[in-house]
Amino acid sequence: MMTVRRLRRYLKPAAILTLMMAFMAGCTHNNGDIGPLFGSWTLQEIIIDGTPDEDYGHNMTWNFQNHNLSIMTxxxxxxxxxxxxxxxxxxxxxxxxxxxxxxxxxxxxGGSPFCPPDGLHLPTGQVLIMDVEQLTSSDMTLLYESHDGSLIKYVFTKLK
Known part of the structure; x- marks a missing residue:
């Protein structure tokens, strides 16, 4: 028959394991589901007035969570x-x-880090308005009209 001491020895690790499993099964979306935008998007291409931006280094990822945007270069x-x-x-x-x-x-x-990265052709210290030309679960295209009238297209694919 099991003694109380032996029983405690088994119950304590079982309780800890149960709590760990509950924490690991927690939600990954803060403040609810934001739909298809949630997650990381690789900026594949920047197109300015129909011409691909040859200076873009293909080195940016945009991360959407809740209402926060993080652009990693x-x-x-x-x-x-x-x-x-x-x-x-x-x-x-x-x-x-x-x-x-x-x-x-x-x-x-609009000072660093609260500014768009260099190379995006976007002004700092402003609220920017972009048209969502395309948005699926794996692709997104944003359009921005700059102050000089240039149309800038940002083409993304979602990281899996």
Whole structure:
């Protein structure tokens, strides 16, 4: 027959294991499902007025979670830079706004890291309005009209 001491020896690890399993089964979406945008998107191509941007290094990933946008750029020697903003999407109008108007630790509105990365041809310190031309579970295309009238197309594929 099992003694109380032996029983405790088995129950404590079982309780810890049960708690660990409960924590690991927790949700991965903060504040609910944001639909097909949730996750990481690789920026495949930038097209300006119909011409591919030859200077784009194919090194950016956009990450959407809740209303946070993180743009990760892989730099030489596998270093990384992260730029941040917030986003909102009016699905019925197929319009996305990206907000880069936050102050950094120096008090600069739109200062690093709260600005678009170099190479995206986007202004800093503004709320940007983009048209969602295409959005499926694996592909996305965003359109932005710059202040000089250029039409910039951003073509993405979702990381699996």
């Amino acid at each position: 892989v730099l030489p020697h596998h270093d990384r830079a992260e730029n941040m903003g917030t986003w909102d999407w009016v699905e019925t109008d197929r319009v996305m706004s990206i907000d880069f108007t936050y102050k950094n630790s120096d008090g600069v509105v």
